[in-house]
Amino acid sequence: MCGIVGVVSKSPVNQLLYDSLLLLQHRGQDAAGIATANGSSFFMHKGNGMVRDVFRTRNMRDLPGNIGIGQVRYPTAGSASSAEEAQPFYVNAPFGVLLAHNGNLTNSPQLRDEMFRIDRRHINTKSDTEVLLNVLAHELQRASTGYSLDPDALFKAVRGVHRRARGSYAVVSLIAGYGMLGFRDPYGIRPLCIGRNETESGTEWMLASESVALENIGFEFVRDVAPGEAIFVDLDGNLSARQCAEAPTLSPCIFEYVYLARPDSVLDGVPVYDVRLRMGDYLAERIKKELPAGAIDVVMPIPDSSRPAAMQVAAKLGVEYREGFFKNRYVGRTFIMPGQAVRKKSVRQKLNAMGVEFKGRNVLIVDDSIVRGTTSQEIVQMARDAGASKVYFASAAPPVRFPNVYGIDMPTRGELVAHGRTDEEVAAIIGADALIYQRVDDMVQAVRDINPELSRFDASCFNGEYVTGDITADYLDSLERAKQLPNGLELNGAAGTGATEPVQNQLHLQMPVE
Numbered sequence: 001m002c003g004i005v006g007v008v009s010k011s012p013v014n015q016l017l018y019d020s021l022l023l024l025q026h027r028g029q030d031a032a033g034i035a036t037a038n039g040s041s042f043f044m045h046k047g048n049g050m051v052r053d054v055f056r057t058r059n060m061r062d063l064p065g066n067i068g069i070g071q072v073r074y075p076t077a078g079s080a081s082s083a084e085e086a087q088p089f090y091v092n093a094p095f096g097v098l099l100a101h102n103g104n105l106t107n108s109p110q111l112r113d114e115m116f117r118i119d120r121r122h123i124n125t126k127s128d129t130e131v132l133l134n135v136l137a138h139e140l141q142r143a144s145t146g147y148s149l150d151p152d153a154l155f156k157a158v159r160g161v162h163r164r165a166r167g168s169y170a171v172v173s174l175i176a177g178y179g180m181l182g183f184r185d186p187y188g189i190r191p192l193c194i195g196r197n198e199t200e201s202g203t204e205w206m207l208a209s210e211s212v213a214l215e216n217i218g219f220e221f222v223r224d225v226a227p228g229e230a231i232f233v234d235l236d237g238n239l240s241a242r243q244c245a246e247a248p249t250l251s252p253c254i255f256e257y258v259y260l261a262r263p264d265s266v267l268d269g270v271p272v273y274d275v276r277l278r279m280g281d282y283l284a285e286r287i288k289k290e291l292p293a294g295a296i297d298v299v300m301p302i303p304d305s306s307r308p309a310a311m312q313v314a315a316k317l318g319v320e321y322r323e324g325f326f327k328n329r330y331v332g333r334t335f336i337m338p339g340q341a342v343r344k345k346s347v348r349q350k351l352n353a354m355g356v357e358f359k360g361r362n363v364l365i366v367d368d369s370i371v372r373g374t375t376s377q378e379i380v381q382m383a384r385d386a387g388a389s390k391v392y393f394a395s396a397a398p399p400v401r402f403p404n405v406y407g408i409d410m411p412t413r414g415e416l417v418a419h420g421r422t423d424e425e426v427a428a429i430i431g432a433d434a435l436i437y438q439r440v441d442d443m444v445q446a447v448r449d450i451n452p453e454l455s456r457f458d459a460s461c462f463n464g465e466y467v468t469g470d471i472t473a474d475y476l477d478s479l480e481r482a483k484q485l486p487n488g489l490e491l492n493g494a495a496g497t498g499a500t501e502p503v504q505n506q507l508h509l510q511m512p513v514e
């Protein structure tokens, strides 16, 4: 998961894009980038780090124009440390195309090979996004007649992308001299929504990963982009939309509701906050079945993402809710950091137990999910060190047992603490007196209680069923092999290079004027 945003406005967009990327920062902390178009010129600034680190005033001044796209990156392909793999990506032919992507292509090596052998295109990085951009560029070349491009040709090109690309992709793109194009893969695995702002000079349009990124900067939420659908907004602000997939089937990633998205966003008609509360309701029912009444003195969340579920667990159990862990607000999300060593260290830097809440009490600690077990192991130990009598642990999501191949960096089974283990074995590893997990059916029902029309989800990391239907055991094995160093050690981060020095990459791309 990364955060993407695109806007066609009536006034300069640099600050607008910056502000909306800040609202999407929770989706990617490793790199950030903004590209704008002014007349026939593209301007771009991108680099490693968080939004506030990457953009200085001088960089912002160098991003003129009323149309632009932006991205915050959490790598799943290539490397966390390579500033060249920060997004957006640019290719000069045909027309000049910029692209930002949230998701992960599962046939990127084959496409890369095809690009070289058949399309004669060179891919310069290990990023699947650069591959996706070149597929789009090639399809635009095929669909366009002569020197011009109209919405029909653009939508034909997106149909071509859907035929060739596999995996997940929510995309925003700029085409020099034409406008902004956005689309979502035929399963709608990663989110994308449309916002509008009426001004005296006309309508402005925005595309963003989450509704919070457009609403908080004054745009009105219009709707989600449908799976397989493409949206094109020309330079004058005229919007056209078309279904470009043959058999679109909405199957959004359920982990967005569990952890990835902000609670104040609404994804595919479902407020994330409401789902997290419902997950708390169902989890409380499990806890009632598994622990004797009166076993728990106090319920505590692990800040931040588990708070709504933990509040609801406490309310349903009729037990006191207390904040036992103080969070250092200057440390980011640990799960999306590249590399196990930095994740482990950051949990301790981020959270500190407050002794007064623990001494002599039986505590139930609630988290939204347990993935590698990094957070839960540290937290249980902190609770014990702070004097808790018993430490019970509950997860608002079911055990994460299978790799994710659609945009969350957990590609190997070995790194998942629940893979091949019983709940009791996981409890022993994290050191808890008891561990209660949500059930998969209840997690799905928590979303469906709010939007019964959503019937299919990508819940592959919980149930091993991959919605695209083409993920084989061989493919999963190949991901694991790619993560192993020759000495048997594991690589850190998407391509294993681990934490990074901030590197900046400033481009000013000049398009020919017609």
Ligand SMILES: O=P(O)(O)OC[C@H]1O[C@H](OP(=O)(O)OP(=O)(O)O)[C@H](O)[C@@H]1O
Pocket (backbone or CB within 6 Å): 259, 302, 303, 304, 305, 306, 332, 333, 334, 335, 336, 367, 368, 369, 370, 371, 372, 373, 374, 375, 376
């Ligand atoms: O089992 P693990 O591999 O540790 O992963 C799961 C943990 O990581 C996430 O927290 P994170 O610190 O990323 O973000 P948050 O502040 O939004 O909870 C998530 O909320 C869990 O606490």
Ligand SMILES: NC(=O)CC[C@H](N)C(=O)O
Pocket (backbone or CB within 6 Å): 001, 002, 073, 074, 075, 076, 077, 078, 085, 101, 102, 103, 104, 105, 127, 128, 129, 407, 408, 494
């Ligand atoms: N998490 C994502 O959406 C990642 C986007 C893209 N695959 C990259 O690695 O940069």
Ligand SMILES: [Mg+2]
Pocket (backbone or CB within 6 Å): 302, 303, 304, 305, 306, 367, 368, 375
């Ligand atoms: Mg957390």
